[in-house]
Amino acid sequence: MNEIIELVEALGEYTHDPLKFVYxxxxxxxxxxLEKMNGPEEWQKDILKDxxxxxxxxxxxxxxxxxxxxxxxxxTLVAWLILWAISTHENTRGVVTANTETQLRTKTWxxxxxxxxxxxxxxxxxxxxxxxxxxxxxxEKNWRIDAIPWSDNNTEAFAGLHNQGNRILMLFDEASAISxxxxxxxxxxxxxxxxxxxxxxxxxxxxxxxxxxxxxHKFRSLWNKKQVDSRSVSFSxxxxxxxxxxxxxxxxxxxxxxxxxxFPNASSLQLISTELAEKAxxxxxxxxxxxxxPVIIGVDPAWMGDDATAIWLRQGLMAKRLKKIxxxxxxxxxxxxxARYQDEYKADxxxxxxxxxxxxxSAGETMGRHWNLIPFSGESPDMACKNMRAYMWDQMxxxxxxxxxxPDDQQMQDDLTGVEIKPTEDGKLQLQSKEYxxxxxxxxxxxxxxxxxxxxxxxIRAPNKKRVNTKYQLFT
Numbered sequence: 001m002n003e004i005i006e007l008v009e010a011l012g013e014y015t016h017d018p019l020k021f022v023y024x025x026x027x028x029x030x031x032x033x034l035e036k037m038n039g040p041e042e043w044q045k046d047i048l049k050d051x052x053x054x055x056x057x058x059x060x061x062x063x064x065x066x067x068x069x070x071x072x073x074x075x076t077l078v079a080w081l082i083l084w085a086i087s088t089h090e091n092t093r094g095v096v097t098a099n100t101e102t103q104l105r106t107k108t109w110x111x112x113x114x115x116x117x118x119x120x121x122x123x124x125x126x127x128x129x130x131x132x133x134x135x136x137x138x139x140e141k142n143w144r145i146d147a148i149p150w151s152d153n154n155t156e157a158f159a160g161l162h163n164q165g166n167r168i169l170m171l172f173d174e175a176s177a178i179s180x181x182x183x184x185x186x187x188x189x190x191x192x193x194x195x196x197x198x199x200x201x202x203x204x205x206x207x208x209x210x211x212x213x214x215x216x217h218k219f220r221s222l223w224n225k226k227q228v229d230s231r232s233v234s235f236s237x238x239x240x241x242x243x244x245x246x247x248x249x250x251x252x253x254x255x256x257x258x259x260x261x262x263f264p265n266a267s268s269l270q271l272i273s274t275e276l277a278e279k280a281x282x283x284x285x286x287x288x289x290x291x292x293x294p295v296i297i298g299v300d301p302a303w304m305g306d307d308a309t310a311i312w313l314r315q316g317l318m319a320k321r322l323k324k325i326x327x328x329x330x331x332x333x334x335x336x337x338x339a340r341y342q343d344e345y346k347a348d349x350x351x352x353x354x355x356x357x358x359x360x361x362s363a364g365e366t367m368g369r370h371w372n373l374i375p376f377s378g379e380s381p382d383m384a385c386k387n388m389r390a391y392m393w394d395q396m397x398x399x400x401x402x403x404x405x406x407p408d409d410q411q412m413q414d415d416l417t418g419v420e421i422k423p424t425e426d427g428k429l430q431l432q433s434k435e436y437x438x439x440x441x442x443x444x445x446x447x448x449x450x451x452x453x454x455x456x457x458x459x460i461r462a463p464n465k466k467r468v469n470t471k472y473q474l475f476t
Contacts, residue, residue, distance in 0.1 A: 004123065011121050015088040016055050019048035022080050025087075025120050033118065043068075043228045044077050050224045051081075051198060061190045061197045063223040065175075065215035067205040068261040069230030071237060074202040075111040078171055081200060082112055085169040086132060086145050087121045089196065094145035094169030095161055099177035099203070101149035105129070108173045109147045145169060150182045158182055161189040167196040175201035175212040180442060183211035205263040208274040209418045210442070213263055218410060227261040269420040271431065272397050277416040280400045282408035289403075290316030294348040294461035297341060298453030300446050301356040302328065309334060310450035313345060317399070319406045319451055331359030339367055348462050351453040354378075374456045386430035388456065393419065394429055395455035396448070406451070415448035
């Protein structure tokens, strides 16, 4: 019994120092698996120091994001953090998840078991195939860390991870492929007062969209960030890495992601690259570069859920959002708004998505408007595209390449870069559906679809265009 008490007290010395814990808790340099090892890699030390410094700050959520190449020891660091968190603070609760259940069950958690078997505090805890928890009677439900596969249909494990006055550990492995919805739900567990909260996200930066990407960009002020090159680690396979560089090139996306820990310039399935969207965002145009072109309005209606009706205008190389309407169910009001914009901007064409737009189109007909109803699944004018939506998006991509510009708008950039190509047997361009995107936790690209609609049909600018039926009610 005295040995157990001494062990508990010894581990307690490292409550706020995970780096010293790692040196204390494992048999470095002794006969066995660690015989030729003397401690963590430099990048691992940096993360452990960040956490050490962060947990000492009252009501601070420690957020660590690590984008890395292959074979740097990130699963090892995950294991250390689990063992440190649970063994140095009573009643710690935590959740560990990964991109897939297979990754979690065959890589992330087995690495924990490996280090648990080497852990000086092993007598205090039980590790199973899905959890690690305290052996103290009555503590197994409230002093534990669980391995839980994520699912958009089952977010309770992430939403309910509250542990007021104690410690919370949230670990994401291969975080690039974890749904945005899970990230958002997990954020809600970060609100407990007087609680030590550590949230770490690790992974190869395979996608240049999503919440892991945002840790290094849109939300960079919230996260301590580190990008680790595989070549900087002592045990990485330098010969294989050099083969990759020789084969794919130093600046290729393959090497950026798998070696340098850098996000790709373009996902292999991404239609519009982040680089292309960023160049167009906020690009300055002179009026003479676009004011000769026809004015086209695109409308992507929404009817339910979190989607919004988006209305965009394009004139040549210039595009801008006119309106975004949440949870609309009044087609007549939207039709009146579109009519107002058509007259205000002397628009030569109005293109509306047929999906939820038939009511708006019919209301426009009643007002004497001649608008175009565009079926996204309709036949493409270009045989290289599977359907009308693919055609419109491809035209929009070419427009961006040729100098198209949209306002400085992060939401629009996310929309443009979030849509991916769906592989087809016949080689024709097809895009992943909005339903597929929602399943992956990616918001529906309403703004980008509205802009894409402005490319649906050829439009000629009408000289001395007359307004029609200007009697309408303003949208409220």
